[in-house]
Amino acid sequence: MTIEILVEKLNAIEQTLSKQNNYLKPVLNFKEACEYMGVSSSFLYKLTSARAIEHFCPNGKMLYFNRLALDAWMQRNPKRTVPTIQNAASTTVGRERA
Template identity: 50%
Template sequence: MEPVRHDLEGREIDPRLYLLQKEVLSLSEACTYLCISQSHMYKLTSGRVIPHYSPTGKLIYFKRTELDAWVLKHKRCDSDELAAKTDQFLSNRKHH
């Protein structure tokens, strides 16, 4: 569990906002940032599905910008985009 952080006026800061200021995140910070459980993150790292660093062979770290890129490369098309891709695929098959 991450420590509670406060601004200069004593108000509690959302931990995800604090994480936006960091370049390298610990395992628990990365889980908070992505809103996933540690067990799910361990599955992603052990399967080498998500980019991560383990300099000591035990502790796991993540580069925040790489997590952003990983999330964004897994886009799900909306129905219009899917229809356009399907049309393009079928058109290409007819010409071969």
Template identity: 40%
Template sequence: MERLSERLAAVESVLRKLEPVENLLQRLDLLENSIYTTKKVFTFQEACMYIGVSESMLYKLTASKEIPHYKPRGKMVYFAKEELDEWLLQNCEPTIDDANRMAAESAAAEPFFNQRRHGKRKKD
């Protein structure tokens, strides 16, 4: 383990000396991002990277049919980008401002109940 860490440190020092490599890594990142914006259908591995889960997690999601997917020939699994986006955006958590606004709206719409009387109307 110690030898591995020494080798890794040596590789890192060589990479730091090569300045153009940093530009290359940035360009690779840009290319990866552009792939995700232009493709409409993802393979299993691309979907893992796109939604940020491990292969085992995505396998569990597909096996339990919790995520939309396609198996055109019964083996290979494919995912539609639009459906993945919809799946990622489900179960929206409201912000504090949204929650306060919804609470104020529902309080104005519902009659006042006295909590001490367990839901009975407060007598006027």
């Protein structure tokens, strides 16, 4: 293995570890939030300007996001599985009969 290949692999490992560390931070900046959510910067700007996603502007320009709030936003409006729907329906019907 040549030194160039080793350097490339070490750089890739360093980038991966850096991204993983960002995913553990409680507060993300705009760029980190885009990477974390896997969305484009224009889409995230649209969400913030429409006030569709919680964000913070402590100095009026820089945007920051709470990672847990981003998780909650990404997990909103779940699509239930058929077994979950059937279970909920049978539970509801069971209550009405009692």
